[in-house]
Structure formats: C-alpha cells, structure tokens
Amino acid sequence: MNTSIRVTLDGSSAEVPVGTAVREVLERLRPDLAGQALGVRAGEEVLDLQRRLTQDAKLEVVTAADGDPGALYLLRHSAAHVLATAVRELWPNAGIGFGPPIEDGFYYDFDVPRPFTPEDLEAIEAKMREVVEADHPFERREVSRGEARALFADDPYKLERLEEIPEGDVISVYRDGPFLDLCRGPHLPRTGLVQHFKLLSAAGAYWRGDERRLMLQRIYGTAFFSRQSLERYLHRLEEAKRRDHRMLGKQLDLFSIQEDGGPGLIYWHPKGAMLQFLLRRFIEDELLKRGYELVYTPHLASEALFQRSGHLQAYAELMFPGMELEGEVRGYRVKPMNCPMHMLIYASQQRSYRDLPKRYAEVASVYRFERSGTLHGLLRVRSLTMDDAHIFCTPEQIEDEVLGMLDLVDHVMTTFGFEYRLALSTRPAKRIGSEDLWDAAETALRRALERRTLAYALDEGGGAFYGAKIDCKFHDAIGREWQGATIQLDFVLPERFGLAYIGPDNAPHRPAMIHRAIFGTLERFIGGLIEHFAGAFPVWLAPVQVRLLPVKEGHRAAAADLAARLRAAGFRVELDDRNETVSYRVRDGEVLKIPYILVIGEREASAGTVAVRRRGAEEKQIVMPVEAFMVQLRREVAERSRDPVQSLTAPAGRA
C-alpha cells in the first residue's frame, strides 16, 4: 500500500505522506495564500484546511469571494454553526436539528420550548457577534460511532441522524468554542471569518420535513464576505417586493381575491381578464397550427366518472366535496382535472391507428381543494385554469409528440423572455405499469430532450405513480421556484377507460396517453408574467396599449376621433380627458405602466400628428404622423416585441 500521495494545488504538485492535512499542503505549495485560504476545491467537493488527504488529489485554493459558490458554502455553513452556538448560549437546552447552507443563505432548526420572536432574533444576532469576535477555530475530529453516541447522548436529533450514517462512512464532528455538532463539514478555519450576516426570519418546520413529526423552530439567515454584497442582497429583497404580483395586481387593477367569495378563488378584473384573453388566443392559435383540436367539457361530473378514473381513490383529498342533487341517485363533483372528460371523448367511438395521434386541447378551469396554508396569490389557487391537452398516440409516436411539446414550451417561454429549467422525473418506488412500459417511456422522454440538446435536471424516482414526466420550472420575484409547463406520460388512464385503437393488424391496441400544459395554469403563468415584467407588459400583452391625452377641452373631439380610429384598427386605447393638467395625467399613465401615452394639442390636431411618449424611452416626446405611429404599433404587436422600440423616431424633417 502506498504511503505517499501526489497532490496538485493550483498547478504545482508535491509528494506528501498519506494523511497530510490540506493546511500543510497549502503551506508548502502556496505559502503566499496560506493566510487567505478558506478551503480547497477538489472537483465538485469543497474541503476545509483540516481535512487529511488519503489519496491523490487535484486541488484549487478557495478564498473569500461573494461570487464563488464554494466559498459561500463554507461561509454559510459556518454561519449556521455560529447561529447554533449563539442559540445554545441563550437556550442551553435547545435541541438541535439540521443547519445547512441553502441557495441564498442558511438555516438551522431548533427544538425550543417556545417559538422565536423578532426580539429573540435580535438577541441571537448580538450573541452571534460575540461568537464571531471570540474567533473560535472550527475544529474537525473524526470519531467512532460509539464515541459519537456518547458525545450526543443528550441530542436526540443528532442521535437519530447518527444511526442513519452507513456503516463504514467517516463520522466527523466540528467544534467551535462551546458548540459541538455532528457534521460532515466543511467549515471555515475560524468563526471570526463570518463577518457580514443577518438573520431574516423564523418559522416552524417539521423535523425531517415530516408533518407527522414534531415541529422545530427554524431560523433563516444569510451571510456574505463583504458588507456591500450583504447590503446589495437585502436591497434586492426589498426591490423584489415591489414586483410582487399581489401588490401589482391591486395597483394595476388586474385581479382580486374576495374574502366574501372564498380563499384561493380569483376574480379577474377587466385588465387582468384581457391578459388572460390574450394568452388564451395566443396559445390556442399555436395549438391549432400544431394539429391540436379544441374541445369543451363540463366542469361537473358524476362521481362515477371520478371513480372510474381513480381520482376518488388517489386524489380525493384534493377534490372539493361531492354535492347531492335533488332527484339524482349519484353525487356530483367539480372536476380537479380534465383528463377523465377527454378520455370519454376518445372512447366515444372506435379509433384506428390512422387517426393517431389525437390531440385534444381545452383551456378550462378545474377546482382543487388546496390546503389553506399553501394558497399564495395567483401562484397557488383553488380554481385554476389550465391550458390542458391530452394526446392519444401509439407508443412509437411518444417521442415525436414530446419533441413537439418541448418545441412549443421553448417557443412560448422565449416569446415571453422567461428563463426556465427542465427536469425529467423517472419511475418512483411505488408505481404501476410494467418495467417495459417504464423503460420505453423514460427513453422516449430522455431521447426527446437529447434530440433538442436541452439541458435538464434528473429527478430520479420523482415521477408520478402513473407515469414519468418532464416539468418546467420558473422563479418568482423573490426567488421561489414554481412549476409551470408539465408533460406527463400516463399508463393508468387508458387502462382504466379501456381505450383502444385498431392497429394495422386489425387487432385492438392500447394507446399511450400524454397529459400536458404549456403555461401550466393561466393563474400561475400570469402571476409569473406580472413579476417578470414588473407590471410593464410588452405592447402586444398590455391590457391598455395607448392612452390619449387631449391638452385642453378644445382637443377632446380630436382625441376621441383618434381613439375611435385606433380602436377600429384593433388597438386597446383609453382616452384620459379628465380635468387635470397634462403633467398629472402623464404621471398617472406612467404609474399604470401604459406603453404609449399620446398627447393631442393644437399642433397635433391641426397637423394630423401625435406626440408620442413611449414607456421607458429616453426621449420624452416624439412627434410623428398618426399613420406612422399606427404602422409602428402594428409591427410591434405582430412581432410580440419585448423591448422598447428603438426605431421609434420622428420622420426626417420633423418640425
């Protein structure tokens, strides 16, 4: 067995004995950085300076940098320990759960007698500063299982975790000052390096994320290497609140949720309804171009249907309760999904392989009894309008169908300028359908993704029990991730409904079935759009595209004529002839984020021109002939342009 290993650090390498600490390698190979190094990167993994090397390694030094995920990982993981150290000082008997770094910070879960208050957080933060000032070294030690059991004899959560560490794995503990944690690491060299941090919130969180188990108290915080980065982050959070679709929805009068009407049920006001109308028209046009057929089905059906589809067995707790209708033997339910209805249409006649694929699309509201605590503006509701479709095809056609859907998803997302992420979810442990079926399904999805060379995350075992799926995710204003488009294979429903097509062999075969939604739901998609555009919708989507302001009373008639003309040309126009100054009305239009404000005064009325003020443009007014403006507007709508039109200039020789 080798007693020495070869270690390469930032390009230079050395032969060192097995078990040499990273710190020693560093002092030998990069003495210049020894003081600044926080850890090293070994491929994907970050190691701290105390780690002993047991095999050949290629390392890179990690130094303090807010742009380096590895450095931030060390920092935030250590900040979580500093937090726990402080909490243990103030609540010596606090139980400790997990405390990992996360996307934008870190958290730690505690078992304490009462929930933390905002004042507690301040006190904890002050105590954290003391821990930082004490500059305790983070000490790593590898221990035996027996020793670990003894060390954490009073920490039931740690003991539970300990027992899950597989036999043979290294068990390590980290100490900083008085605080000892069962932890894999890595950590910063010392607590003193955690300089710029802030505790953000506290809330309950179930131990191990299991709602049947005890609720611990979680504290969230964030940390950066520089004060500027911390402040920039906190400022970004503030900014994000101004994009919140719930606030903008109220300000721009798009929608409301009525306490008298019930939670999670959306009232679309005229301007929000216009958004929904435009999106619907957009997607339905796209679907018709792609060989879909539109269907309309009832929002209500006999319980027998949902019995047959399996919803009443598998999905009952998300369905609104049944209703008894006078004189009817059976109960009725509002639909939580459209698939059972589309199944019935397919099953209404005999199908030939020549008919396939059959693509039924329906933009329809469905109703789901989401748990009250999960409701969130437009992003999680109880009446949701899906741009739903069900594709019935032969197993061989699945791949091409999925490919077409991925193209449509991409077309839609790029039209709106949405960044998105795809995830492929494969067979879960609890599933139905033969292995052959799953193999074919997963292969079809994967091959479709790869044929379009799309990057995707793999969610092993994350599929639904009835089929594999591809999901598309996007972020809201404050960075929470939501699911939008979804493409799901389904092996169950064709079976349950006994669907068939007659193949070339003159024998019946079971068709494959794909559920899919591109927007996901109009509610969630519009919520996302509002935040994405911060309420400043591109012209083709803006509920009001143009606002006309006559300068004074005498110009009202000219403005009204122009409004009528624009409307006749298909534009969405408002006339603002209120008895207010031009400045006031311009401001009002700006606040409402209307793309074009046109001022009509003496000059314009007599010359047939308009003074155009384009939202966000440098130049505050550009005088141009009405015709030229209309051409411009028409082009912008046709192109679904997302950027302010740069070419909007006055014709040469303008007055």
Place this chain on the structure above:
RNA sequence: GCUGACGUAGCUCAACUUGGCUAGAGCGGCUGAUUUGUAAUCAGCAGGUUGUGGGUUCGAGUCCCACCGUCAGCUCCA
C-alpha cells in the same frame, strides 16, 4: 393542515411604553374653481359598527377566547 405574526376608510399607513373625550393623515373618490404641452393645480365635501362573534372592564382599535382571512415558513403541488 401545522407553527408564528398580522387584520383600522377604496389603497398605503397613524392613534404613545401602560385600555380613557367625537379613531387621524396622504393618495384615491365626489363637487367647485382653474383650461392646463410631458411624473402630482388649488379649495371644499363625503368616506369607518377598527375582519366576525363572544368575553373582561365604569370604559376596548388596544386585554382574553373562538372563528374567518392574509403573510412567512413547513408539508403538498399547476
């Protein structure tokens, strides 16, 4: 659903740590004056059973209980 916080005019927010006269302000609305040229003209008026229902108290926006709703997180999901 769970834990915690919150709920005052259409909107945003006041009403003192410790219950005390008729619950205030800005924006918005209405009326009038002003006839306005690119981000707020001036004046007046109206607008509230302080989420709902109970309770404590001489007295409750303020304290207690229940319910409804909202927010953050957990869980779940389009």
